Amino acid sequence: MISAAASLTEDQWIEVLYNRFRIEVSQDRRPALHRAIGAYAQSIGEDNESLLAKALSRQLSAENWSKIIHLATNHETRFFRNRAIIDQLCNYAETFARPRVLSVGCSTGEEPYSIAIALAERGLANFKVHGIDVSEDCIATASEGIYKASEAIPSRYVKEVTNGHLRFYDWLKDFVTFSQHNVMSDRPIGFTNPSVIVTQNMLIYYRKEARHRILEGLALGLPIGGYLITGPSEDAGWKPTDLQRLPVPTASVFKRTQ
Structure with missing residues (x-):
């Protein structure tokens, strides 16, 4: 008791x-x-x-x-956790000459690396993926790039380190960066002009008003034609005036139109 x-x-x-x-x-x-x-x-x-x-x-x-x-906060995640959203994200990224993808609430880095692999699988070689998370412990793990072996990771992207752990090759890690950031702060993220911003399972920790404030802050960094993606319904009915909601069944997707 x-x-x-x-x-x-x-x-x-x-x-x-x-x-x-x-x-x-x-x-x-x-x-x-x-x-x-x-x-x-x-x-x-x-x-x-x-x-x-x-x-x-x-x-x-x-x-x-x-x-x-x-x-x-809950840091449960895995590689290619939501393949449908990653595929949709890649479709949007391919419309940019130099795609820049921002993963918000990236936890220990599985999502940013999954995105990098998916973009590389499509033949893209001129992209950047940046992950941010409020937890410095998570960012340290992500930056190291060492994970338990997973069948979801194609073998050509990793090398075995020891005891069933794998490390991403440096050539892939060069596409991916990380930094600690609290999305409720006014501090600049340090990753400018993202083509696509994605956040999944992070907004659930915040009330409706805070979710809207976070999304508004993220949207400010989008260039015209840029995309903002959240998990289904995680936007809590957000209705921005300068972004268009797209009819995507697997996610909440917004595109900056002005």
Whole structure:
């Protein structure tokens, strides 16, 4: 049984995460998050309450925040998780002479590498894929480019490292870059004029108003003719005035028209 003090601390963490990052944690994940934060606090010589006190007084370091955000979000992903969306994305990318694809909420990098492979499979050689995620731990994993063996990855793109782990060849990694970024901040992403922006399973952590704000911020970076893709219904009824919603059944797709 959860004590009243523990329940209060749990609720306060949820409030802090929402107020600072607009991240929502589902009811069923809150106890596990509370335990995970407690374990992390112990690993750095703190307890849950003292770490929370620092968070409330804005005394937590960027490293501490990065770890807590990592714990608060779900990083489950896999290569070619949604092949239909990747194929649609590639169709759009092919209409640009130098495709630039931005993967938002890229987790540990499986989506950006999947996109790079899909573009390479179509014979494209002059493209860039950039992945961003709020978790520095995820970005570190993605930048390393070492993963457990997966049948979804064609063997010509990877070499075996050890113990069933594979590493992408440098020539493929040269097409893909990563950076840590919080989409709720006003800080520039650092990847300009993306031809296509894609975000899947990231907006689900935010309320409707926050989702719309995130999408509006992302759309500002699109050139005329650029595309913004989200998972089905993840846009929460967003109705931009300068983007056209396209009739795509497998995703929510918007195209900048002006």
